[in-house]
Amino acid sequence: MSKTPFESATIGGIKVKNRIFRSATHESTALPGGGVSKAMTDMYQDLTQGEVGLIITGYMSFSKEDNPTASTVLIGDDAAVPGLKALTETVHQGGGRIVTQLAHVGSQLTHPPTGAIFAPSDVVDPVNGIKPEPFSREQIQTLVKEFGDAAVRAKAAGFDGVQIHGAHGYLVSKFLSPEFNLREDEYGGTPEKNVRVAVDILKEIKARCGADYPVWIKMNCSDFGRENRGFAFEGALVAAKALDDAGIDAIELSGGTFAGEHTPCRSRKHGAYHLEYAKQLTREIDTPVILVGGIREIEVIEKILGDTDIEAISLSRPLIREPGLVGRWKDGDRSKAACVACNGCFNPTGCVCFFTLEGEARAAQKHRLEQFFWKK
Ligand SMILES: Cc1cc2nc3c(=O)[nH]c(=O)nc-3n(C[C@H](O)[C@H](O)[C@H](O)COP(=O)(O)O)c2cc1C
Structure with missing residues (x-):
């Protein structure tokens, strides 16, 4: 308790200059073939200069049996390492820290698939109506190894750690869910078995990268189905x-899927919307807990860090609108984040704040948003 936002600390095995992080945010700017683009490097440079304590990258894809979007950064091949190394060096040279998020989309596609679609069981995905094929036990073992391979590349590229994406309806969170994991083998059927894949991935990464290499997970407090x-x-x-x-x-606590009562990215009516769950979680485990979701005010961050055992706060949308937000707060301009949580930053042509778009680009994005986020 009695922590403050702008003190240095060691959280989840990583020494950071403050306790305000950037939560994973898919950049949608990868080069054809999955390389790191200049737009992505510029984004990370801006965040580092903006005093973000630690950046978690948008999810990266690596599995031969995944269906990432064409704009997703790929970490499934050793050839990716030099490009990723240049990115981590940019952040480190600016005094920042960077963790990469490793993900498998599973059945939650919002784009045309490039191959077969796999999930724990053949339960129709409510986001898109797709009925996936269940993973065989051998495929699960391959998946666990692929997570390990990707983490080895992440370490070689200089990432300070990796984060398993276990939230929001993507593959690992589908394993956690009794609604989507109907398996009757060692990978499903009880809450203990449903977490087996995540634990196996953790053990594989530790075995391959060393016990000291930081491995975090982002998971839901609830899918709010x-x-x-x-x-x-x-x-x-x-x-x-x-x-x-x-x-x-470390565990970063989020919540929701793109099919449930609440998405992970709620409207501005909701503030710090996973806080009560995170507080409860800190009482049950020793692992540091990081809180994400709807945090917009420095006073709220100070109160959470001061009054609870939550170790750090992470932000996504506010830092798309204002990459310099953390530095602004630190320098004494304590006004609320300018982000209005419109979700206009979900843009397949590149993640930017909706309010920076003009002309045709703005009209096209408005049209896309009216089909999903603004429909509700
Ligand atoms: C454009 C965009 C892309 C996102 N991409 C990811 C991602 O790659 N991985 C992930 O775990 N969460 C992703 N998220 C969710 C955020 O990390 C975060 O959990 C959510 O936006 C709530 O935090 P906020 O209220 O600070 O925005 C994304 C959010 C946005 C707006």
């Missing part, structure tokens, strides 16, 4: 305790 189906806080506690026991270095 309609009619309360699926993964809820009781399951999240079981999963978090298993990961705590297995040596995870």
Whole structure:
């Protein structure tokens, strides 16, 4: 307790200059073939200059059996390492820290697939109506190894750690969910078995990268499924305790999917919307907890860090609108983040704040948003 935002600390095995992080934010700017673009490097340079304590990258894809978007950065081949190394060096030279998020989309595609679509079980994905093929046990073992391979590349590229994407309806969170994981083998059927894949991935990364290499996970406090189906806080506690026991270095607590009662990116009516779950989680585990979702005010951050055992705060949309927000607060301009949580930054042609778009680009993005986020 009694922590402050702008003090240095070691969190989840990483020494950081402050406790305000950038949560994973898919950049949608990868080069054809999955390389790091100048737009992405510029974004990360701006965030580093903007005093962000640690950046978690947008999710990167690596599995031969995944269907990432064409604009996703790929880390499935050693050839990716030099480009990623240039990115980590940019951040390190500016005094920042950078963790890469490793993900498998599973069945939650919002774009045309490039191959077969796999998930824990053949349950139709409510986001797109796709009925996936269930993973075989051998495919799961391959997936675990692929996570390890990707983490080895991340370490070689200079990332300060990796984060397993276990939230928001992507593959690992589908394994956690009793609604989507109907398996009857060692990978599903009880909350303890549903977390097995995540624990195996953690152990594989530690075995391959060394016990000291920081491995974090982003997971949901609840999927907030309609009619309360699926993964809820009781399951999240079981999963978090298993990961705590297995040596995870930090848990970033999020919530929701793109099909449930709440998405991970709620409107501005909602503030710090996973806070009560995160507070409860800190009482149950020793692993540091990082809180994300709807945090917009420095006073709120000070109160959370001062009054609870939550170790750090992470922000996504506010830093798209204002990459210099953390530095602004630090320098004494304490006004609220300018982001209005419109979700206009979900842009397949490149993640930028909606309010920076003009002309045809703005009209096209408005049209896209009216089909999904602004429809509700
Ligand atoms: C454009 C955009 C891309 C995102 N990409 C990712 C991602 O790659 N991985 C992830 O775990 N969360 C992703 N998120 C979710 C954010 O990390 C965060 O959990 C959510 O936006 C709530 O935080 P906020 O209120 O500070 O924006 C994304 C959010 C946005 C707006």
